Amino acid sequence: MLIHSITQAVRDTPLLELAHIKVPNGNKIYGKCEYANPAGGLKDRTGIYMIEQAQKSGILKENSVIVEATAGNTGLGLALATLHTPYRLILVIPEHFSKQKQSLIRALGAEVINTPQERGIQGALDKADELLSQIPNALSLGQFENGDNPKAHYFHTAREIYSELNGKIDYFIAGAGSGGSFSGIAKYLKEQNPSIKTMLCDPLGSHIGGFGKEDEGVCSHIEGIGNKTTPKTMDSTLVDKVLKISDTEAIEGVKMLSLKEGVLAGISSGACLMAALKLANEVYDSHIVTIFADRLERYIDERGIF
Incomplete structure (x- = not known):
């Protein structure tokens, strides 16, 4: 094919x-x-579909910064989906989650920020919210509510x-x-x-x-x-x-x-x-x-x- x-x-x-x-x-x-x-x-599907739909709806602009909390796999899907786009992608991942996944995300050009293990995925979500309030043109696709x-x-x-x-x-x-x-x-x-x-x-x-x-x-x-x-x-x-x-x-x-x-x-x-x-x-x-x-x-x- x-x-x-x-x-x-x-x-x-x-x-x-x-x-x-x-x-x-x-x-x-x-x-x-x-x-x-x-x-x-599996989350390759999720990342690509969410980006496609966000583009169709006009949510994403050329200067958009996408900030997402993830265990890693959705992050990989998003990194793949945004590779040939102008968007900056920042992924917030609990520090104890797979280092291999985090390295693969970086290999696809995305940025990774870690949060403490004891906070789990909620800590990543809280950090993502903090970044969204600080970074111009930042938005979240919100995999947990999208x-x-x-x-x-x-x-x-x-x-x-x-x-x-x-x-x-x-x-x-x-x-x-x-x-x-x-x-x-x-x-x-x-x-x-x-x-x-x-x-x-x-x-x-x-x-x-x-x-x-x-x-x-x-x-x-x-x-x-x-x-x-x-x-x-x-x-x-x-x-x-x-x-x-x-x-x-x-x-x-x-x-x-x-x-x-x-x-x-x-x-x-x-x-x-x-x-x-x-x-x-x-x-x-x-x-x-x-x-x-x-x-x-x-x-x-x-x-x-x-």
Whole structure:
């Protein structure tokens, strides 16, 4: 396929049926390989779609400075989307998040500002607000409240999944940080077939959607999914069930994906695999779809996975 911009390679990622991991009870598990996007993740879609829509609406000007708080992957998507634009991009990232992701963001020309680990993503959001008040022509696309975040997945990711399986889907499982991908995909799938069950893969200690209060005080290191609050982009009414996953389980899932399937996907992908396998122990003869959101090399050294 000949392309004239690397952003044209975003979307239309493979959907992999797991063939070497033992899936019980006659079930089939499919993983949408979002790590195959050019900047290596699901949020390539989000960043590009939000920039496209902001340009169409006239929000962005030639002298605009975009300031965003991110765990890293949305930042990578935005950096890719703004590479050939006049916009300056400043990304605020908690200091303990993947150094590899931060280096990749810089490689695409964006600026990175770190905030203290103990403040988590809220600290990054607060710092972004401070910068927005200080920098002329600064604006935020607000991934945690921007309706174009879930729309990126409603109009593209979800339709790809549904088409690739000819609608033969019984369960969809995904994590949620901003909730954009979960909400956009789940909404579209349920519109096509209300009997599809959409389930949240959620780290221990996360309260997104109001779930998980029973593990108050637990601190998860599964980047990109989980949240202590519920962003506006997360539609909790779409959650049919929550599957809680520990860091240990997520790392086990990462190892299974790489050693059994040759899938070099990140820690949230390992969590989603383990959630899908938990579900597969409870149901029979079903098609279960999940998301492999980003690449393993962003975490492998810092997490000591291998």
